[in-house]
Amino acid sequence: MIHIQNIAKAFGEIHAVQDVSFDVARGELFGLIGPDGAGKTTLFKILVTLLLPDSGSATVAGRDVVQDFRALRQMVGYMPGRFSLYPDLSVEENLAFFATVFGTTIQENYELIRDIYVQLEPFKNRRAGALSGGMKQKLALCCALIHKPDVLFLDEPTTGVDAVSRKEFWEMLQSLKKHGLTILVSTPYMDEAGQCDRIALMQNGQILAIDTPTGVENRFAKPLFAVRATNIYRLIQDLRQAPFTITCYAFGEFLHLTTQDGVSTGTIDTYLTERHHKQLEIKPIRAGIEDSFMDLMQHA
């Protein structure tokens, strides 16, 4: 459904996207995971025909993003990272406006947005600018869907959104997927990656890895341990000094410790007990997406 081949785009000296290639299948929920400045937005703008690539080619729904841009604009839905609706129009007016621009009506494609729009309906006469963050996000999603696109592009829909609203948003995406929509979504939150069928990890304009979430986790090849003790601040400093340590980072209530091969919990326990750490807890763990991302970043 999306075919990207050797796409590159630079702004002066900044190489925003460097030689990126990947495909997204029909009906797939594909995540572009990476921090600010990874090149996610630039790639999105190229795919929705708002920016010309310097080199390479891409097709979306079989249409070339440069040659067939007019036809393509009818076929894609795009929710930019920054709130881009009309703050002085009401909820209903915004939706009607976007429907009209695409030559359709709210009624015609209501089925697709119904589940989301019913939550907005009590506020349909409120100005979009006066909505809460979560509501703005839902309205923007409705506006991106109202012309029944084949492919939906969501650029960081959950950035700056609280953990509860983020979860709700992903539930909406899962139900949209059931309508057969192909969805490309970007996010800086690693914990959202598991919701996608496949993900591309992106950093500094380059793809670090493309795989299923489980596949990305399985790429992590070094021994990994979760460690905690009463004094986390001293623990992190001691572990970073340890001869067997490769990296040591905070991960919630535990530290994640990557070590050289052949290191056991016993080795770590002895080292830390010698340094008088109390209530030690050390256990080998499987890597998560964030562990893999950090590992890949350091080898990029």
Place this chain on the structure above:
Amino acid sequence: MRNAVTTNKLTKRFGDFVATDAITFTVAPGEIFGFLGANGAGKTTAMRMLCGLLKPTSGTATVAGFDVYTQSEQIKQVIGYMSQRFSLYDDLTPRENIRFYGGIYGLKRADLKAKANAIIEELELGSVADKLTGSLPLGWKQRLAFSVALIHEPKVVFLDEPTGGVDPITRRHFWDMIYAAAHRGTTIFVTTHYMDEAEYCDRVSIMVDGQIKALDTPGALKKQFGVDSMDGVFQILARGTSTK
């Protein structure tokens, strides 16, 4: 030792809307205090009052011993502040930003120079110290902004979503800096949407609809709500209010 922050029934109304509803808590010196809540729960309003930028409607509050009603100028002298939106001037170099903010806080010329060199060395910014700040990666900017927020050795530093959009390694380097500052005795008052970061705080408060619904150590909160992560605690407390 005197508390770094105290509030007692601190309230702010905008017309009929109660943005911050009688919140009461204290923060100890050198504590890392996580200030959590859904979007629109009233965190920003509360922080603006504590920073001396907004007069409360009722209740009392002190920051570093100064009263938010009558001593807001003294408060501004002894606090640091940074957020993802407001931090540094993109059109100044890192060195100029440090000198500018240091100058505003009244640091002497000789101290400023030493301070600038120390920060640039500590953050390993030597190669970009004289390039425009706007050209730096976000993670570098945020770490620099944090150092600048500490330049006048404030008693309390307010961090409003300091790590939003930052890559996972830099995010952790940032928390290393927070730990180090707290270790030196600076009180840290921080908001975040990353629930793993809530675990790094000494204590966490969770605001829902203007009120503080929970306040304790991460360990005690998880026990209280019978879940194994702060995300679990947050989902229980904040769910159902975000759709308003």
